[in-house]
Amino acid sequence: MKRFMIALFFLAAGGNPLLAQQTTALVHRLDGSTLTADSLTQKIHQLMDRAKVTGMVISVFNQNQPVYTGAFGFADLSKNQPMDSATDWWACSFSKAVFAYFIMKQVDKGIIQLDTPLVRYLSKPLPEYLFVKKTRGYQDIKDDKRYEQITARMCLDHTTGLPNYRGFEPDKKLSIHFDPGTRYSYSGEGIYLLQFVWEQITGKKFEDAVEEEVFGPLGMTQSYYLWRDTYEANHALGYDSLQHPYYFDKRTVSQAAGTMYTTIGDFTRFYTALLNHQGLSSTGFTEMFRPQVPILSKKQFGPDALVDDRTPATTSLFYGLGFGLIKTPYGVAYFKEGHSEGFGHYSIAFPDKGIALIVMTNNDRGESIFKELLATAIGDVYTPWYWENYIPFDMAGGKL
16 A cells, blocks of 8 residues: 555536546646646655655645645544545634634624724723633733733734733743734734634624634535534544654634634635635725735744844735735735644635645644645745745755
8 A cells, every 4th residue: 555545636616526536637827837637646745755744635726716626645544544625624723814704704794893992892901801711811911001902903913912822921921022013923812812802792602603604604514613523533633753643632612713623625615715705895805915014024933033034125924814915926925824733734825816725734744845835736936934934854854
């Protein structure tokens, strides 16, 4: 048996069912060149073998529709269970992209405004909420009145000044690192805050509302922000670089920043809606994909996240609402990542060309093939792979 098994599918633009068959269909890249689906499949096998990636799923879009969707490798090595299009994935921070889309629907409805300070929606001061989503709430910042400035826009473009997660802080406490609205710094805490405020406004559970307003209308029948027992039969485990599985966290508390479970088919439906401007007003889509703040840091995370190596005039990187943005010769592209131990996901769309790609991997080495995969599949040489820390496995001497 081959080291990596493959299930390959092709989606017709008209929404026809997945066809389990090999084909010589052409995939069109940004520069107008093409490659056959078989050639892309072969390249994926080569990259996964060389980098020792456990499993992967991928979708490629041309003319705003999926034209190639493949499932490779294994979801569960101990069971010899191959990856397929119905495998359920922990989406990691892909969760934030769906949340941003959901919030923009709320803006369209007038339920929440992008630039109204979030504290104005609350019945009592924010620090008086002492227990929120199994956290200590917001009493840590009661003496820092800058929390009163934070808006929904700042939460979605990561300019709140809040850390990524308070648990990563040296003292495990929530704090505000800079004046809200003044610079980009990725913050899951900002997303949690916006989810909390929305739930206070509406009195609803976010996980139920997003199913009603996003998953249902888009046909994302296998997606939810909490673990479901139906996922047990076929879900992707995460593996380290030595193919040892990590503990798989079955989330029982919904957190908009990172507890979504989905499949490649469902997330492909979500990206199809984005590319075709479905479900939001034109103003909503314009705001999501308009540069809100320049990104000046050398790296997205780690010590270099505090080191600026570009200026607002020289950077090609920005953040919109829920998505990163890159200025390229083919127009502004938007992207979203997902990452945790054992999982590395990436998605990018070039709307002016109608070309996009989604990839999800269940191995710590998965991100090390992104640079070459993106260049081969769609001609994307613009993704900020160094800023994202997507260091290619061959550049790392095979040691990741």
